Amino acid sequence: MAKKADLSRQIIDAAMKRAADKGWRATTMADIAAEAKLSLADIYRIFPGKPDILRGFTRQIDEAVLSGGGEVDEGETPRDRLFDVMMRRFDALTPYRAAVESISRDLRSDPVAAAWHACSLRRSLAWMLEAAGISADGFAGALxxxxxxxxxxxxxxxxxTDDSADLSRTMAALDARLRQAEQFSRTLRSRGGAPRPDDSPAQPGVTA
Structure with missing residues (x-):
């Protein structure tokens, strides 16, 4: 009998393939079972619903990123460390890009599912900060x-839409955005103020 972790990956990969081919909303659990060559009972034992598959996919990406890095290099700046971590995330997502686009598009028209998934994404982003040696705890961590x-x-x-072999456009955009965020943080600190974090989703319609 296959291990649960192997079955989980098999199911997730099947779900992502079907999502890429026909759209996430149109993909049924029966579709996923057929693609994975498993019974519905096999799927149900691991993922009782499609939202659970999405959460499993996000965890799979998280684990790929977290296992791909070594110890935090204190010689690098926090921005450089975070750049490396986030690029590992985009690298891990790239084989599933068509599925991610489909899922993100469908979530935008389903506010409840989008809000539910955004909670999972916030946890993932907190782990990305920790992987870069940046605390995600407390008020400052929430910000x-x-x-x-x-x-x-x-x-x-x-x-x-980045079709470059080395994701050069993505790297340039990430570098620019992190620099902007760093400058914004410095400006806030110099003024002695900070915005109040709220409980809204990081962004409806964004997956993994």
Whole structure:
């Protein structure tokens, strides 16, 4: 019998393929089972619903990013470390780009699902900060997560159409956005103020 982790990846890969081919909204659990060559009962035991598959996909990307880095290099600036972490994320997402585009498009027309998934994405972005040696705890951490969410959204728009072999357009956009965020943070600190983080989703319609 296949291990649960192997079955999870098999199901997620099947779901992403169907999402790329026919759209996330149009993809049914039966479609996913057929693509994965598994029974509906096999799918249900691991992922009771499509939102659970999305959460599993996000975790799969998180694990790929977190396992791909070594110890934090204190000789690098926080911005450089975060750049490396986020590019690992976009690299991990690239094989699934068509599916991500489909899912993101469909989530924009489903506010409830988008809000639910945004909570999962915020947790992921907090882990990305931690992987870069930047605390995501407390009030300041909440601000950092929110700021990184804005950066991620803007760069993802570029990544979705980046057909360069080395994702050079994505890298340029990420570098520019992180520099802007760094400058904004410095300006806030110099003025002794900070915006109040709220509980709104990082961005409806953004996945993984």
């Amino acid at each position: 950092r997560v929110k700021g990184l969410g804005a950066v991620y959204l803007a760069v993802m728009r570029v990544w979705l």
